[in-house]
Amino acid sequence: MIAVPDPVSTAIPEIRTALLAWFDASGRELPWRLGTEGARDPYRVWVAEILLQQTQVARGLHYYDRFLEAFPDVRALAEAPIEAVLKAWEGCGYYARARNLHRAAKAIVQNGFPGDYGGWLALPGVGPYTAAAVASLAFGGACAVNDGNVRRVLARLYGEARPTDAWIQARADALLCPARPGAWNEAVMDLGATVCTPKAPRCAECPLSAHCAALASGTPTSFPAPKVRAAVRTVQAVAVLIGDEREAVLERREGGLLGGLMGLPMLEIGPQQTEATVLKALEVLCARLGARPGELLGQVQHSMTHRQITLHVYAAASDSPGQTVAAAALSRLDHKALGLLRTRQESLFATALTDGSSV
């Protein structure tokens, strides 16, 4: 059987030259791209790659500055309490990233930074993408990354609607420029982020348009086909606020959802609930806390990728001391719940102004 080379494979030298020339002229300047190409500061690259997992660059920039200011080097990170690490990550989502970053920092302080793909892959929170990224960007390793950008760019270049991870990795490995592996990886990702975008690609500006099978097909956006996603689950929960926005009883969330963060004591009660079952849950929750249930402060809605939460927030009273809210790392959901107190006070104040009564 004779293997027929595809049009992209035969044009690999031209493709490398065209994309790297575009990158040298139009690549993004980003704070984790300081220093020599292929020999960047591994700490800065590593933190950036973890932060950018499923997080858009524009959003990551803010957290990156904040995180590096709090933990300028790997020793500072390793020696910090986990609560401080989560506080720096607060609001960024996927909090297992922060916990794994902290764990890995301790290992790095013990053993030093790994110098190759396999060493990075062994660290918690580092998978195939991140290991290849750090190995190429900070150590000059010939490792091709495979992320959402690479997937889209290569699916379009080859006209493959349903690429598997193995398919993408094989093409990425073949295309990788051995002379500039780090720059090549950044170039493909920059192209995917700024030109070969999901919905409205700027094909007229693309340095690879002459080689692109998806563009030739007339419908470049049909590559790759959308991934099927799990349905959003609707759930309700009850939370109690013992204290106020400054001092409140908080519990550490265990398990997967928002794990590691602090939050109001909470009890999930399933998808559709009546007022009676909500009140029953409130009693159960207060019994566990040794607290006396108070009035309804309101409901908050919170949507996550895979969940739509309605949270019924009640005031409660107990003898247990609260803790300083500002010092704890909380999810957006808990910040919304705490915000109910403020809106409620404002509406009471407005009522007092209207009818002349005292608050």
Place this chain on the structure above:
DNA sequence: AACCCGGGGTT
């Protein structure tokens, strides 16, 4: 391989 894990941007 399928599922879970946040929060927000773009279209």
Place this chain on the structure above:
DNA sequence: AACCCAGGGTT
């Protein structure tokens, strides 16, 4: 309202 984002861990 989809669809996506510089993915990784668990089952």
